[in-house]
Amino acid sequence: MSESPGPEVAFGPGALVVMAGYLVVMLLLGWLGRVSRKEESLRDFYLGGSSFGLAVLFLTLFATQYSGNTLLGFAGRSYQQGLTYVVAVTFMILVVSVLMVYAPRLFRLSRKFGYITPADFVFHRFGSHPLRALSVLLLCWGLANYVLEQLVAMGHAVEAISGGRIGFMQGVLLLALVMLVYESLGGMRSVAWTDVVQGSLLLAGCGAVLWGILASGGGLPEAAASVAEHHPARLDAPGARDLRVWISNLVLLGLGVAIYPHAIQRLFAARELRSLRRSLALMAFMPLVTTLLAVLIGFVGLGLFPELSGVESDRITVYVLGSMAGGSAVAYWLVVLVLAGVVAAIMSTADSALLSMGSMLTKDLYLPYVERGASRAKLLRVGKVLSWAIMALLILMAWISLETESSLWLLIKLKLEFMVQLVPVLVLGVHWRGFSASAALAGMVGGTVSTLVLWIGAAAGWWTDRSPAGISAGVWGLALNLALCVALSLWQRRPAAAASDSRLSGSRG
Amino acid sequence: MDVLGHPEYGDERDDESLWEAIRPASEPSATRWFLPAVLLLLTVGTPWHATLGWSTAMWNGLPLWVWISLACGAGLSGVTAVAAVCAWRDPDLEPSDRAGTGSPTPAARASAGRTVR
Numbered sequence: 331m332s333e334s335p336g337p338e339v340a341f342g343p344g345a346l347v348v349m350a351g352y353l354v355v356m357l358l359l360g361w362l363g364r365v366s367r368k369e370e371s372l373r374d375f376y377l378g379g380s381s382f383g384l385a386v387l388f389l390t391l392f393a394t395q396y397s398g399n400t401l402l403g404f405a406g407r408s409y410q411q412g413l414t415y416v417v418a419v420t421f422m423i424l425v426v427s428v429l430m431v432y433a434p435r436l437f438r439l440s441r442k443f444g445y446i447t448p449a450d451f452v453f454h455r456f457g458s459h460p461l462r463a464l465s466v467l468l469l470c471w472g473l474a475n476y477v478l479e480q481l482v483a484m485g486h487a488v489e490a491i492s493g494g495r496i497g498f499m500q501g502v503l504l505l506a507l508v509m510l511v512y513e514s515l516g517g518m519r520s521v522a523w524t525d526v527v528q529g530s531l532l533l534a535g536c537g538a539v540l541w542g543i544l545a546s547g548g549g550l551p552e553a554a555a556s557v558a559e560h561h562p563a564r565l566d567a568p569g570a571r572d573l574r575v576w577i578s579n580l581v582l583l584g585l586g587v588a589i590y591p592h593a594i595q596r597l598f599a600a601r602e603l604r605s606l607r608r609s610l611a612l613m614a615f616m617p618l619v620t621t622l623l624a625v626l627i628g629f630v631g632l633g634l635f636p637e638l639s640g641v642e643s644d645r646i647t648v649y650v651l652g653s654m655a656g657g658s659a660v661a662y663w664l665v666v667l668v669l670a671g672v673v674a675a676i677m678s679t680a681d682s683a684l685l686s687m688g689s690m691l692t693k694d695l696y697l698p699y700v701e702r703g704a705s706r707a708k709l710l711r712v713g714k715v716l717s718w719a720i721m722a723l724l725i726l727m728a729w730i731s732l733e734t735e736s737s738l739w740l741l742i743k744l745k746l747e748f749m750v751q752l753v754p755v756l757v758l759g760v761h762w763r764g765f766s767a768s769a770a771l772a773g774m775v776g777g778t779v780s781t782l783v784l785w786i787g788a789a790a791g792w793w794t795d796r797s798p799a800g801i802s803a804g805v806w807g808l809a810l811n812l813a814l815c816v817a818l819s820l821w822q823r824r825p826a827a828a829a830s831d832s833r834l835s836g837s838r839g
Numbered sequence: 840m841d842v843l844g845h846p847e848y849g850d851e852r853d854d855e856s857l858w859e860a861i862r863p864a865s866e867p868s869a870t871r872w873f874l875p876a877v878l879l880l881l882t883v884g885t886p887w888h889a890t891l892g893w894s895t896a897m898w899n900g901l902p903l904w905v906w907i908s909l910a911c912g913a914g915l916s917g918v919t920a921v922a923a924v925c926a927w928r929d930p931d932l933e934p935s936d937r938a939g940t941g942s943p944t945p946a947a948r949a950s951a952g953r954t955v956r
Binding site: 413414416417419420423424426427430431434435437438439441442443454455549550551552553554565566567568569570573576577580602603604607608610611612614615617618622760761763 | 868
């Protein structure tokens, strides 16, 4: 292992025993999910039979929404960008506000028509095969990136916890295997029950770090003094271009994260509306605990370790925790708790995304286009095999990522730039009856292609910036997407309206 | 057409039934306050005012513009939570939303149940 620029925590065997115990509990919950299944059906496997009450629903939403990336990637971004990254708190709250715009209608439809995946709604609403297939491909593209990002975070976390005794790839393989086993055993029910443990760990861990940061040493004022000395620009408010980046982040992440398919499937999995409403109300406050914490970790880390490189700064959470752990035995075990929370956050997000991918590939592509008459048992088998195959491919990609210098943030960007192209279909689709299938398809294709062109052009050196004027490619694509959706839908209504007018005038004449 | 207990809407999808079923009794986006409040909080929380200089002063270890942004974030959380709990009403799915009624009607109980396994 190369020399670390920050203090690594020297974890003893006790911490590793705690982690091993945690993994055993995960497997036990997977088995419990298996024996608690009500029937062999896609709804039972992928939505837990829509049986989750307030506690399970809130904790599974929480553990799924806040990933390893929140505590590792966001903190790194805060380190690199400075306080302007406080926008992350706002866009994570905005995610729940956006859900308030379309979830009431989508939840109602899911209850009446039994949706299992978001693409069920897309096909029901628009009746277009190409639109359904493209939606699934874009969502799976985003989710695959999401899982890959979690695998990379897993490797870093296990390496940190074991003090390098367990290598990056060994950590990835170990946690991925545990995840696949409990997910294949009980599907969403197992995943949600493990989320309860993982979400509780994450909440407790976040609380411990927040307390540590604010109470230890000089707290924020001391960090600010150090940042002012070494990187004064990172205390500055955004300038004109940075304000556009701020707004672009609000749009890209506030809208993009709000349509995560695994989050939508948790809406479908609610036992009753009251639990769902209360869970979402609680979720609206969670960014003030978790995302704000990540921003503060980056800020305090900037004061403590001012000279980290881009890739090193992705580990700033580990370094800050390392500096906290040196104090006392209590601090040491608090850090163990936090790192267990980080691992839990990573696993809970990855398993949910993997399950969601398996459900969409099985229900929305395999069933209608490969084997229409497949039995329930066959479909469940196909879904599980697909999950294992996807995971194998992503582990290979995580290994490849070891050889590259890509920062976690780049992966997030790639994910959301494409997923956000589904916003018109889901948000506008539940509100505007005149929104046509061909307009939706044209918008989605136009938005995706223009986003790709901006990315490829920047990579090929045709232009320097893939975020022209500070606005990300995905937001430009979304703007084109929306314009096409609205313009084409209105244009297509004109001939029908004109024909109707002429019939009316004919009958009068 | 119903495949394995799952609706495959195909050629038989009924647009009318979808639009008849889609609207809850009340929803946040249909209120007069939710979307304007969200937009107002996002606007005030965006630190465009920091370029004027008055909000760059430090307070408790962070610049004032960061505190303003966080306060607006907290406000957005509050508005969203109130919208979720108070402005989203659907007696068909949640019998307790039917104001002034004791127990749910059989029809409400039936529609609240899952239709597809």
